[in-house]
Amino acid sequence: DILLTQSPATLSLSPGERATLSCRASRSVSSYLVWYQQKPGQPPRLLIYDASHRASGIPARFSGSGSGTDFTLTISSLEPEDFAVYYCQHRNNWITFGQGTRLEIK
Amino acid sequence: VQLQESGPGLVKPSGTLSLTCAVTGGSISSDNRWIWVRQSPEKGLEFIGEIDHSGIVFYNPSLESRVTMSIDKSNNLFSLKLNSVTAADTAVYFCAREAEPAVRHYYGVDVWGPGTTVTVSS
Numbered sequence: 089d090i091l092l093t094q095s096p097a098t099l100s101l102s103p104g105e106r107a108t109l110s111c112r113a114s115r116s117v118s119s120y121l122v123w124y125q126q127k128p129g130q131p132p133r134l135l136i137y138d139a140s141h142r143a144s145g146i147p148a149r150f151s152g153s154g155s156g157t158d159f160t161l162t163i164s165s166l167e168p169e170d171f172a173v174y175y176c177q178h179r180n181n182w183i184t185f186g187q188g189t190r191l192e193i194k
Numbered sequence: 195v196q197l198q199e200s201g202p203g204l205v206k207p208s209g210t211l212s213l214t215c216a217v218t219g220g221s222i223s224s225d226n227r228w229i230w231v232r233q234s235p236e237k238g239l240e241f242i243g244e245i246d247h248s249g250i251v252f253y254n255p256s257l258e259s260r261v262t263m264s265i266d267k268s269n270n271l272f273s274l275k276l277n278s279v280t281a282a283d284t285a286v287y288f289c290a291r292e293a294e295p296a297v298r299h300y301y302g303v304d305v306w307g308p309g310t311t312v313t314v315s316s
Contacts, residue, residue: 122302131288131306132239138299175239179300182254183229183292185239 090114092176092186100194107163109189111176116156122177123152123161125170126188132175136161166191195220197289197307205283205314211276215289215307222265223247227292228272229303230263232285240285244292245272279314286311 091114101107111121119139124132134143136152139159149164163170171193176186201213215228222228230242243253245263253261262275276283286309293301 120300122300124302131290131309132303133306134302134304137293137302143302143304177239177302179292182244182252183231183241183303185241187238 094186109161111159113157199310225294234285
């Protein structure tokens with residue numbers, strides 16, 4: 089099935105900085121890609137669907153882009169609560185997740 | 195809609211892991227898919243399987259031989275059984291709802307339970 093590869097594995101930034109996270113699919117997924125945020129002890133939280141649409145209640149500093157095989161999640165100006173692990177996900181025959189990018193405070 | 199997992203937190207090796215997910219605030223008979231996902235440090239987030247309101251299932255091929263999912267519409271819940279467990283099945287297990295399908299859109303998994311930790315150990 090389709091493999092999702094996220095990079096970098098860990099991203100160290102400071103509050104106020106811009107974060108750029110990448111997800112690459114092993115073959116085209118059109119725009120059928122989703123992003124989640126997960127904090128310790130919590131389930132994943134839906135951030136972005138259809139590659140670029142914010143889910144309900146998600147702040148405007150989160151944006152998604154891309155189509156085909158290359159996708160980006162951008163956080164324009166990091167808030168303290170944004171430091172978490174981020175996953176991309178696609179559904180083909182079944183649901184697959186990327187391995188995650190840990191966004192940590194520098 | 196809210197989801198809540200329940201079941202034993204400890205299962206013996208070679209035994210059967212059994213979990214239930216109660217759906218509240220909405221009907222399990224909607225057009226959503228109801229899914230199970232597990233998470234471990236070794237494998238990250240791993241899709242286990244899905245079931246719809248008709249009882250149609252799809253399992254991750256890597257687990258298919260050991261997984262059974264069922265749905266109980268009268269009690270608004272769905273269940274997971276994983277047999278012949280080993281230490282590798284130790285994980286946090288999430289039940290979740292995949293958004294209703296739409297043509298030319300994919301809305302993702304929009305509702306998650308809090309997760310339950312299952313440890314396989316004697």
